Amino acid sequence: MAHKRAANSRSRPVGGETGEAGPGEKALDLSALTEITGYPLRRAQLAVFDDFNRRFASLGLSPAQYSALVAIGDNPGRKQSEIAGALGIQRPNFVAMMDELERRGLAERLRSDADRRSHALALTRSGSELVARARLVQDEQERAIAQLLGPEGRERLVALLRRLAKIE
Amino acid sequence: MAHKRAANSRSRPVGGETGEAGPGEKALDLSALTEITGYPLRRAQLAVFDDFNRRFASLGLSPAQYSALVAIGDNPGRKQSEIAGALGIQRPNFVAMMDELERRGLAERLRSDADRRSHALALTRSGSELVARARLVQDEQERAIAQLLGPEGRERLVALLRRLAKIE
DNA sequence: TATTGTTATACTCTATAACTATA
DNA sequence: TATAGTTATAGAGTATAACAATA
Numbered sequence: 001m002a003h004k005r006a007a008n009s010r011s012r013p014v015g016g017e018t019g020e021a022g023p024g025e026k027a028l029d030l031s032a033l034t035e036i037t038g039y040p041l042r043r044a045q046l047a048v049f050d051d052f053n054r055r056f057a058s059l060g061l062s063p064a065q066y067s068a069l070v071a072i073g074d075n076p077g078r079k080q081s082e083i084a085g086a087l088g089i090q091r092p093n094f095v096a097m098m099d100e101l102e103r104r105g106l107a108e109r110l111r112s113d114a115d116r117r118s119h120a121l122a123l124t125r126s127g128s129e130l131v132a133r134a135r136l137v138q139d140e141q142e143r144a145i146a147q148l149l150g151p152e153g154r155e156r157l158v159a160l161l162r163r164l165a166k167i168e
Numbered sequence: 169m170a171h172k173r174a175a176n177s178r179s180r181p182v183g184g185e186t187g188e189a190g191p192g193e194k195a196l197d198l199s200a201l202t203e204i205t206g207y208p209l210r211r212a213q214l215a216v217f218d219d220f221n222r223r224f225a226s227l228g229l230s231p232a233q234y235s236a237l238v239a240i241g242d243n244p245g246r247k248q249s250e251i252a253g254a255l256g257i258q259r260p261n262f263v264a265m266m267d268e269l270e271r272r273g274l275a276e277r278l279r280s281d282a283d284r285r286s287h288a289l290a291l292t293r294s295g296s297e298l299v300a301r302a303r304l305v306q307d308e309q310e311r312a313i314a315q316l317l318g319p320e321g322r323e324r325l326v327a328l329l330r331r332l333a334k335i336e
Numbered sequence: 337t338a339t340t341g342t343t344a345t346a347c348t349c350t351a352t353a354a355c356t357a358t359a
Numbered sequence: 360t361a362t363a364g365t366t367a368t369a370g371a372g373t374a375t376a377a378c379a380a381t382a
Contacts, residue, residue: 027254028239028242028243028246028250028251028254029242029243030238030239030242030254030255030335031242032242032303033235033238033239034326034335035326036306036309036310036326037216037310037313037322037325037326037329038213038216038220038231038309039235040326040329040330040332040333040335041209041212041213041216041329042213042217042231043256043329043333043335044209044329044330044332044333045206045209045210045213046256046333047332047333048205048206048332049206049210052206063206063210064349067201067207070200070201071196071198071201074196074197074198074199074200075196075197079364080363080364081362082196086198087198088211090350090352091363091364091365092350092351092353092364092365092366092367093349093350093351094364095364095365109364115358115359115362115363116357116359117356117357117358117363117364118358118362118363118364119363119364135200138204141205142204142205145205145332148331148332149331149332153328154205156324156328157205157325157328157329157332158203158204158205158208160317160321160324161209161212161325162208162212163316163317163321164208164215164216164313164316164317164325165208165211165212165214165215166215167198167202167208167211230371232372247340247341248340248341249339249340249341257373258373258375259341260342260343260373260374260375261372261373261374262341263341263342263343266341277341283339283340283381283382284340284380284381285339285340285341285380285382286339286340286341286381287340287341
């Protein structure tokens with residue numbers, strides 16, 4: 001006995017091929033999701049981060065670690081809570097991040113004389129060298145994205161995303 | 169996804185935390201991050217999902233639940249593993265999702281006679297009604313995004329994200 | 337043997353309360 | 360009292376192995 005529910009007949013454009021349909025399987029209609037912003041935004045973010053993780057596997061850096069090292073390197077002497085806040089990371093969650101970066105000798109917490117409660121963050125020489133190499137790997141990802149979207153497509157995307165995220 | 173933003177279910181324009189410190193604090197230089205794709209992509213995704221959670225709090229739907237209900241509604245009778253696969257959700261992780269949707273009377277698992285191993289998924293009447301209302305709420309978010317980016321900006325963004333996610 | 341749904345599990349990310357030491 | 364860093368903890372989200380029922 002077939003179980004045919006009355007198909008949802010909501011008007012939608014044709015050609016909504018989506019989802020990873022296996023071989024021999026008909027693709028599902030996900031057009032109602034792929035046409036809204038949130039769904040492709042999430043899928044694209046996961047795809048870009050997966051690609052990032054593959055590229056950075058040999059450097060042993062996650063996206064969060066890369067962003068922390070770059071933020072510290074470009075803003076040395078800032079308080080731990082300032083770096084965390086700028087990156088949108090809760091202060092408690094940034095503690096383990098700094099523990100790990102410090103354990104690997106990439107960043108350090110310097111006790112401030114002015115305010116002995118706070119930690120001024122900085123990269124070690126080793127950390128600076130790793131970030132320099134990491135930026136080159138990151139440049140490769142940007143070139144790959146520019147190849148996929150076109151250089152102006154990539155720039156337009158970044159500009160639109162910044163507006164949406166209200167950063168910068 | 170945790171959304172414990174109690175006592176605040178009013179809808180607001182899309183946008184997240186900027187990472188800028190409080191008054192009297194100099195802004196950090198995050199230009200090396202905001203100019204690459206991955207960082208604003210992640211921040212924008214979080215901002216849009218936060219906005220989604222505020223808008224959908226009264227309907228009690230997370231982004232993942234909304235996408236599952238829409239996928240089932242537009243593809244009734246498909247196997248549980250097909251819906252999960254199309255959404256990029258691991259099959260084991262989709263079990264709890266279906267348990268919850270079934271518990272709330274929004275979707276149901278129908279035993280297939282052709283292959284008694286599989287579950288054919290469908291929305292209940294209640295689920296269809298909720299999805300219909302949810303689509304209207306989602307339309308409001310899209311209008312808010314179109315207001316922020318311009319209608320053609322929003323459409324361009326979605327097209328670029330789909331290319332990047334390699335969906336469709 | 338292979339597949340579907342499931343259970344169990346582990347690991348990450350995130351959010352909150354509360355502690356300590358300083359201010 | 361307030362702030363910076365920390366600890367502890369709880370909740371999602373996600374990934375993998377393995378099992379029972381079925382093909």
